Amino acid sequence: MSDRVPPVPPAPPGPPSPRPLEIAPESRRITIKGRLHIDERDLSEEFIRASGPGGQNVNKVSTAVQLRFQLDNNRTLPDDVKQRAGELAGSRLTQAGEILIQADRFRTREQNREDALARLIELLVKAAHRDKPRKATRPTLASKKRRVDTKKQRGGIKKLRSGRPDSD
Numbered sequence: 001m002s003d004r005v006p007p008v009p010p011a012p013p014g015p016p017s018p019r020p021l022e023i024a025p026e027s028r029r030i031t032i033k034g035r036l037h038i039d040e041r042d043l044s045e046e047f048i049r050a051s052g053p054g055g056q057n058v059n060k061v062s063t064a065v066q067l068r069f070q071l072d073n074n075r076t077l078p079d080d081v082k083q084r085a086g087e088l089a090g091s092r093l094t095q096a097g098e099i100l101i102q103a104d105r106f107r108t109r110e111q112n113r114e115d116a117l118a119r120l121i122e123l124l125v126k127a128a129h130r131d132k133p134r135k136a137t138r139p140t141l142a143s144k145k146r147r148v149d150t151k152k153q154r155g156g157i158k159k160l161r162s163g164r165p166d167s168d
Helices: 079-092 107-126 142-163
Strands: 029-033 036-039 043-048 064-070 098-103
Touching: 029 107, 036 107, 043 107, 064 107, 079 098, 079 107, 098 107
Parallel strands: none
Antiparallel strands: 029 036, 043 064, 064 098
């Protein structure tokens, strides 16, 4: 009995046969805070070569990751959270409405991928936090008194400057 595997016949010449239809696996949700979540399909990542020190490894291996999050096309986040996230992202927000996060702190792809995702989640958690609107209040009597006392003291200092020198 032979352990040889029979050779695979070569593909016939001509256009390649169509690939079978691939059904995307059920999308995974990444929880941000409470009920807020993002869809994994809104994320894309690209591995690039890291910059900086690292010896020969840095020139051979693409370990840095560029994580892109489709902020404008996202359907799971409320509009106010998306707006605050865009403001917090600053220069990391591209013209196409993507948040671009680059992670190259670590030597491995997995650690850099986790780092980039953690930074994105941190940004979205900050964006999800709503500041309480400030209620305007009247100044207290003590704060008015402190303000007037400071003005009197400052005026006294300036008055001393304009005096004529004493002639002895």
